Structures are given as structure tokens and as C-alpha cells.
Amino acid sequence: MAKDTFLNRKTTVNVKGRLLDLSVPTVMGILNLTPDSFYSSSRMATTDDALARTEAFLNEGAAFIDIGAYSSRPGAAEVSTDEELRRLIPVIEAITKKLPEAVLSIDTFRAKVAKESVMAGAHIINDIAAGGLDEAMFETIAQLQVPYILMHMKGSPQTMQQHASYSNIGLEVTDYFQSKIAVLRALGVKDIIIDPGFGFAKTPAHSYQLLNQLEDLQIFELPVLAGVSRKSMIYNFLGITAQEALNGTTVLNTIALLKGASILRVHDVKAATECIALVQKTLTWH
Known part of the structure; x- marks a missing residue:
């Protein structure tokens, strides 16, 4: 990869008046407040557990902590808005x-949860549905003026795998982002991060094709988040379990970095920070 390939990319996000630099890739640590997330070691049962994991993530080099209280694994159980908030707010506070x-990202597709989380101290909203499951989300983000992570998905966590059909997945994902970004820009949203949504309404073949073509998303000149950590696209292909998928995660994270990813969303922060350091050293060896 030529070092100047991505020079026009937006390299900062404004977090409550503080500019976070993404010119060098960073790590987002996953903090799950759900009892049914696919990777059991990421589940935090108590607020004290969440605090301890957050502190460990920060010490290992995480730039963001992504907190989720609604499991988005295929076929996950529905969680009410009140229950999602009951899990989230005490931990945020x-x-x-x-x-x-700590810079806190909240993994939610609900506008009410987004607003109350930011009021409680959160900084970023990470929406797997890109406004598709709550028509109030985009206007809420515009009012809050917080960075917004926009992910590609079709359907909902309960139905998404029924929608894993594309004539040209790269083109469809690009068109999806183009239309969503245009609406957000018109509303005055300034800080947008895009996530191709590996595994969301996608077969493993779709996900690998998107990873292979990840640099195509640089057309938007926005930071790109890659979330492949311990996913089934790794462990099913290798015939292992999610618990055994750290090595595969590191391999795919390396590819994502070489193709322009700015943020790695991971369960294992130390491994990801080391991955970034080695890729950066290789690209800037002189």
C-alpha cells in the first residue's frame, strides 16, 4: 500500500470539544453488558466488572470503549428500551x-437510548442499523452533535441473515453509505465513521469480499471501522471456536489495516494495539 493512498481521509473526530486523532489507526475495546453475546468472555455481569475491564482496556491502549446492552448476534433475543437503559446508564455513569x-461509544440503534446515554456521559453513538430501526436516530444525532458510527446492515439482528443476498455487494454497500451520509450531512452531522458490518446480513463469502475491497470505502474520505473480532467468518472457516479465534482475528485485522481501516473494534485490545504498531512500523520503516 502506498503511504499516501489515504491522505485525503478525515483524520479527526470531535469528542465534546477534544479532537481525537485517527491519522494512526486506533483500537475500540468491546464491553458487553448482555448475558447472551456470542463471545462469553466479553460479557460483563456487574458494574464493577465493567469498570475493571475498561481500566484494563485503557491500560492496553484502547482509544475507545464500545458499550453494548443489546446483543446483535444473529437471532439474538429482543431487549426492551427500558432494559437496555437499565443496563447501560449505571455503567456509563x-x-x-x-x-x-475514557471515550465511551454506545452500541445502540435507538434514539432514546442514544440521547440518554450521551446525557449520562457517553461520547459517540455506534448504530448497527444506520438509522434504519429508529427513524428519529439521525435527527437525534444532529441535535446531540456527537460522532456517529454508521454500519451497513439489512433487516434487524433477528432477521438479517434472511437478507444476505446481493447482486454486487461492494456497489450496494457503497450506495447505502452514499445515501445515508447525504442525509446526515444535510442535517449538519459533522463526524461520521463508516463500518461495512462484517457478518451483518452477509454470508462469510460476502464478508471476505468486502474485506478484500475495503479500500474502496476510502471514496467517502471518512474513517473506516473494521469489526471482525472473533466472528464466525473466522471460527467457522477454520473449524474452531470463538474462544480460539484470536490468531485469525489478528490476521484479518492486519489486512483491514493495510486496506485503510482507522479503527479496529476488538475483544482483545493488547493484541490489536500490537498489530497496529507492527503494521505502522512496516509502512514507515525508514
């Missing part, structure tokens, strides 16, 4: 109080 340096 506790982290904000004890670890104020």
Missing part, C-alpha cells in the same frame, strides 16, 4: 466518574 479519560 460509573466509568465517567472513575475513569473520566
Whole structure:
């Protein structure tokens, strides 16, 4: 990859008045407040557990902590808005109080959850549905003026695998982002991050094709988030379990970095920070 390939890309996001630099790729640590997330080691049962994991992630080099209280694995159980907030708000408040340096991203597709989370101290909204499951989301993000992670998905977590059909997945994902970004820009949203949504309404073949073509998303000149950590596209292909998929995750994260990813969303922060350091050293060896 030529070092100047992505020079026009937006390399900062404004987090409550503080500019975060994405010119060098960064890591987002996954903090699950759900009892049924696909990777059991990421589940946090108590607020104290969440605090301890957040502190560990920060010490290992995470730039963001992504907190989710609604499992988005295929066929996941429905969670009410009230239950999602009941899981989220105490953890956001506790982290904000004890670890104020932590930049908190909230993994939600609900506008009410987004608003109340930001009011409680969160900084970024990570929406797997890109506004598709709550028509109030885009206007809420515009009002909150927080960075917004826009992911490609069709359907919902309960139905998405029924929609894994494309005539040209690269073109369809690009068209999807183009239309969504245009609406957000018209509303005045300034900081947008895009995520191709590996495994969401996609077969493993679709996900590998998107990873192979990841640099095509640089047309938007926006930061790209890659979330492949311990996913079935790795462990099913290799015939292993999610618990055994760290090595495969690191391989795919390396490919994502070489193809322009700015953020790696992972369960294993230390491994991802080392991956970034080695890729950066290779690309800037002189």
C-alpha cells in the first residue's frame, strides 16, 4: 500500500470539544453488558466488572470503549428500551466518574437510548442499523452533535441473515453509505465513521469480499471501522471456536489495516494495539 493512498481521509473526530486523532489507526475495546453475546468472555455481569475491564482496556491502549446492552448476534433475543437503559446508564455513569479519560461509544440503534446515554456521559453513538430501526436516530444525532458510527446492515439482528443476498455487494454497500451520509450531512452531522458490518446480513463469502475491497470505502474520505473480532467468518472457516479465534482475528485485522481501516473494534485490545504498531512500523520503516 502506498503511504499516501489515504491522505485525503478525515483524520479527526470531535469528542465534546477534544479532537481525537485517527491519522494512526486506533483500537475500540468491546464491553458487553448482555448475558447472551456470542463471545462469553466479553460479557460483563456487574458494574464493577465493567469498570475493571475498561481500566484494563485503557491500560492496553484502547482509544475507545464500545458499550453494548443489546446483543446483535444473529437471532439474538429482543431487549426492551427500558432494559437496555437499565443496563447501560449505571455503567456509563460509573466509568465517567472513575475513569473520566475514557471515550465511551454506545452500541445502540435507538434514539432514546442514544440521547440518554450521551446525557449520562457517553461520547459517540455506534448504530448497527444506520438509522434504519429508529427513524428519529439521525435527527437525534444532529441535535446531540456527537460522532456517529454508521454500519451497513439489512433487516434487524433477528432477521438479517434472511437478507444476505446481493447482486454486487461492494456497489450496494457503497450506495447505502452514499445515501445515508447525504442525509446526515444535510442535517449538519459533522463526524461520521463508516463500518461495512462484517457478518451483518452477509454470508462469510460476502464478508471476505468486502474485506478484500475495503479500500474502496476510502471514496467517502471518512474513517473506516473494521469489526471482525472473533466472528464466525473466522471460527467457522477454520473449524474452531470463538474462544480460539484470536490468531485469525489478528490476521484479518492486519489486512483491514493495510486496506485503510482507522479503527479496529476488538475483544482483545493488547493484541490489536500490537498489530497496529507492527503494521505502522512496516509502512514507515525508514
